[in-house]
Amino acid sequence: MVVTDHVVEDVDLLVVGGGKAGKTLAMDTARAGRRVVMVERGMIGGTCINVACIPTKSLVTSARLARSAGRAESLGLRLGTAEVDLGLLRSHKEDVVSGMVELNHRQFLESGMDFVLGTARFVAERTVEIDLHDGGRRVVRGADVVINTGTRPHIAAVPGLAEAQPLTSESIMDLRRIPERLVVLGGGYVGLEFAHMFAAFGSRVTVLERGPRLLPREDADIALALTEYLQQDGVALITNTTVKEVVSERGTVRVLLEDGSVVTADDVLAATGREPVTDGLDLEAAGVRTDERGFVRVDDRLATDAPHTWAVGDVAGSPQFTHVSLDDYRIVKANIDGGTRSTAGRLIPWNLFTDPELARVGLTEEQARATGRAIRVAKLPVKAIPRARTLRETRGLWKAVVDRDSEQILGAALLGPESAEVLSVLQTAMWAQMPFTRLRDGIIAHPTMAEGLNALFASWVD
Numbered sequence: 001m002v003v004t005d006h007v008v009e010d011v012d013l014l015v016v017g018g019g020k021a022g023k024t025l026a027m028d029t030a031r032a033g034r035r036v037v038m039v040e041r042g043m044i045g046g047t048c049i050n051v052a053c054i055p056t057k058s059l060v061t062s063a064r065l066a067r068s069a070g071r072a073e074s075l076g077l078r079l080g081t082a083e084v085d086l087g088l089l090r091s092h093k094e095d096v097v098s099g100m101v102e103l104n105h106r107q108f109l110e111s112g113m114d115f116v117l118g119t120a121r122f123v124a125e126r127t128v129e130i131d132l133h134d135g136g137r138r139v140v141r142g143a144d145v146v147i148n149t150g151t152r153p154h155i156a157a158v159p160g161l162a163e164a165q166p167l168t169s170e171s172i173m174d175l176r177r178i179p180e181r182l183v184v185l186g187g188g189y190v191g192l193e194f195a196h197m198f199a200a201f202g203s204r205v206t207v208l209e210r211g212p213r214l215l216p217r218e219d220a221d222i223a224l225a226l227t228e229y230l231q232q233d234g235v236a237l238i239t240n241t242t243v244k245e246v247v248s249e250r251g252t253v254r255v256l257l258e259d260g261s262v263v264t265a266d267d268v269l270a271a272t273g274r275e276p277v278t279d280g281l282d283l284e285a286a287g288v289r290t291d292e293r294g295f296v297r298v299d300d301r302l303a304t305d306a307p308h309t310w311a312v313g314d315v316a317g318s319p320q321f322t323h324v325s326l327d328d329y330r331i332v333k334a335n336i337d338g339g340t341r342s343t344a345g346r347l348i349p350w351n352l353f354t355d356p357e358l359a360r361v362g363l364t365e366e367q368a369r370a371t372g373r374a375i376r377v378a379k380l381p382v383k384a385i386p387r388a389r390t391l392r393e394t395r396g397l398w399k400a401v402v403d404r405d406s407e408q409i410l411g412a413a414l415l416g417p418e419s420a421e422v423l424s425v426l427q428t429a430m431w432a433q434m435p436f437t438r439l440r441d442g443i444i445a446h447p448t449m450a451e452g453l454n455a456l457f458a459s460w461v462d
């Protein structure tokens with residue numbers, strides 16, 4: 001029963017939180033002529049375009065240019081030293097972000113959905129009460145409800161860290177200053193992208209990672225190649241370390257490590273993972289349960305414990321990438337219409353946008369060996385690819401793992417310039433279940449980075 005003084009509005013689809021999956025589903029469903037309400041707390045277009053992928057990658061472009069300017073003479077140019085202008089840097093980022101926000105907003109309205117700016121809270125199964133931003137309340141019940149409220153930075157329970165008011169992936173992009181010394185807690189995606197970026201902007205950066213090395217889920221040779229060029233670019237890396245305490249005094253942060261050493265900086269960036277945004281949602285009222293880490297519990301169809309209630313994207317515990325959230329949309333769209341699409345067995349690529357970038361898909365060598373199948377391993381230093389020489393960026397290593405019997409590609413790690421683009425070529429071959437020989441022997445235009453695939457699949461080390 002719904003306990004409220006407000007009239008309950010019934011709609012076909014109610015989307016709570018306008019992330020990638022939710023907004024795409026809302027627009028699609030509205031365009032099909034159904035009644036849709038999407039409630040968004042503030043970020044029109046969601047996390048990715050406002051405070052995550054899009055602003056970071058815009059700043060990565062600036063960082064790349066700063067680094068290129070530093071070696072301009074090797075390209076025959078005298079540019080002088082690159083100098084960060086915080087105002088210009090901010091407006092570059094904000095220009096890209098606001099362009100995408102405006103585009104999203106226009107598309108929301110054109111789709112015919114009822115886009116509601118407000119904060120939603122469940123009051124019953126499939127029913128939310130919305131605190132409207134411009135005052136007032138609405139109560140909306142969906143025949144189907146999709147929860148897409150995302151994640152936010154998690155501040156690790158390190159003594160003194162919260163009190164030191166660390167920067168997060170969001171606040172660091174306010175760009176109020178470029179810290180002279182920046183210490184980054186966590187050597188994952190967020191930590192490494194910002195570490196490399198701020199080193200290019202002139203910060204002296206130290207990354208503290210508790211794992212035995214960077215990227216513990218990647219093969220050691222790839223992690224080592226990445227480690228080497230980060231160090232070449234001035235990023236200090238301390239792995240296998242435990243932070244005992246963070247002490248903030250008079251504008252300086254001191255990070256005390258368990259071995260007795262101290263790292264001193266002007267700012268600390270907390271980059272140790274993200275936590276689900278479910279507080280204030282009153283999920284119990286909806287009959288929706290969470291798992292032990294607080295993510296919404298879903299089955300492989302992305303159905304929650306409550307009937308006709310689905311969860312998608314980061315908050316559903318899906319791998320935290322925008323393209324995965326988009327695929328969650330495809331799955332839920334099919335299942336709302338009575339289908340049986342599953343998240344099982346998805347081939348999910350991802351990229352770490354250090355510069356050059358790391359592009360990954362499928363199994364690592366270590367994972368492939370663990371399956372017990374017979375495999376072959378191909379490796380190619382990026383400097384062997386002519387295009388890399390013309391780009392004057394020859395750092396990096398490409399690697400692929402192939403099934404010895406079927407000759408199909410099981411996975412790849414491409415560390416080098418433009419790898420993220422090349423990866424999609426390789427992934428297409430995996431979708432098509434092509435033997436690696438097609439990439440080894442096919443004509444690929446010269447000089448491109450993709451051309452390196454010819455050479456990669458002729459460079460067996462095993």
Ligand SMILES: Cc1cc2nc3c(=O)[nH]c(=O)nc-3n(C[C@H](O)[C@H](O)[C@H](O)COP(=O)(O)OP(=O)(O)OC[C@H]3O[C@@H](n4cnc5c(N)ncnc54)[C@H](O)[C@@H]3O)c2cc1C
Nearest residue numbers: 017019020041046047052053120149150313314320321322
């Ligand atoms: C710094 C950074 C860089 C990243 N870079 C990349 C990248 O390059 N590539 C990539 O694929 N992924 C990247 N990611 C990950 C990516 O941003 C996330 O996986 C993706 O944004 C998740 O989207 P989502 O669909 O789960 O929802 P989100 O986009 O997180 O949307 C959730 C929405 O719900 C709203 N909301 C929350 N609670 C309520 C409520 N009670 N009522 C109403 N609305 C509510 C929020 O305001 C938000 O807009 C990055 C992440 C970070 C932090």
Ligand SMILES: NC(=O)c1ccc[n+]([C@@H]2O[C@H](COP(=O)([O-])OP(=O)(O)OC[C@H]3O[C@@H](n4cnc5c(N)ncnc54)[C@H](O)[C@@H]3O)[C@@H](O)[C@H]2O)c1
Nearest residue numbers: 186187188189190191208209210271272273320351352353
């Ligand atoms: N390019 C991209 O696609 C991109 C970019 C940024 C973020 N993301 C997404 O956002 C997610 C969150 O990123 P993230 O970097 O915050 O998390 P993460 O899980 O990728 O990395 C966190 C790192 O912090 C380390 N760590 C944890 N606690 C620590 C401690 N107390 N001291 C030292 N190290 C500690 C972990 O060992 C790990 O290496 C990623 O998993 C990714 O899915 C994607």
